[in-house]
Amino acid sequence: MTIKKVHPLLLNMIPLVEGISKTLGSNCEVVLHDLKNPENSVIAISNGHITGREIGSPMAEKGIKALREDEYEKNLIKYKTITKDGRTLKSSTLFIKDESNEVIGCLCINVDISEFLVAQKVISELTQTIDEKEKTIDYSKNNFENVNDILYSLVREVLEEKSKPIKYLTRNDKIEVVNQLEEKGVFLIKGSVEYLAEKLCVSIYTIYNYLDEIRRFK
Structure with missing residues (x-):
């Protein structure tokens, strides 16, 4: 797209992109989108290595969904995003x-x-005392509307126990996650393999391989 087609208000905001990213450092990606052209909406970007985008890249799915459903009366602040390579982003x-x-x-x-999440786990372990009790979830007290709600809740619970981003999970960590979910009967739920593969940023074949490895030694 040519810069001449961009709204003057957006043109005036381009310098903010680099200014904000330089202020917050290399872990902060700042992107300016022209929503008149969602398929090539990025008109300015700094620290694009975080999501792998560049000028001319399309808008992310969450932003497109907000536009499609007219959910832009309020800004989206501090929501969680997981990149394709498993990193955790705090986004606005x-x-x-x-x-x-x-x-x-x-x-x-x-x-x-x-x-920071990795550091948080280290600090949490260093400051934990024997008086602290593990949190447990009583699923009988949760109002699950369907079986997928149970799937999402169980996967979230097991991943939160790891206390670190998906990107930093080792192969053994991921096998342990699959093993825990196998013991909870998660893989009896239709679509569970595909859902977990997406959450762990691996292929469905990798999940099946993990399951084969786990079941082989049981």
């Missing part, structure tokens, strides 16, 4: 409106907090 999307109150663009800030 700020919608930009013109003088007619029409949404014309958005400024997205994505902070890679993966290393």
Whole structure:
């Protein structure tokens, strides 16, 4: 896309992109989108290595969904994003409106907090005392609407026990996750393998290989 087609208000915001990213450091990606062209919406980006995007890249799925459902009256602040390679991002999307109150663009800030989550786990283990009790979930007290809710809850519970981003999970960590879910009967739920493969950023064949390895020694 040519820069001449961009709204003047968005053009004036381009310097902010580099300014914010330089202030917050190399773990902070800042992206400016022109929403008139969602398939090639990125008109300015700094620290694009975080998500692998560049000028001319399309808008992320969450932003497109917000536009499609007219959910841009309120900015999206501090939501969680998982990259394709398993890193955890703390993200915010700020919608930009013109003088007619029409949404014309958005400024997205994505902070890679993966290393901070690892540090958080270390600090938590160092400060934990024997008086602290493990949290347990009583599934009989949860109001699950369908079997997929149980799947999502069980997977989330097991992954949260790891206390570190997917990117930092080793092969053994992932096998342990699969083993725990196997013991909970998760793989009796239709679509569970595909869902877990997406969460662990691996292929469905990898999950099946893990299951074969686990069952072989039982």
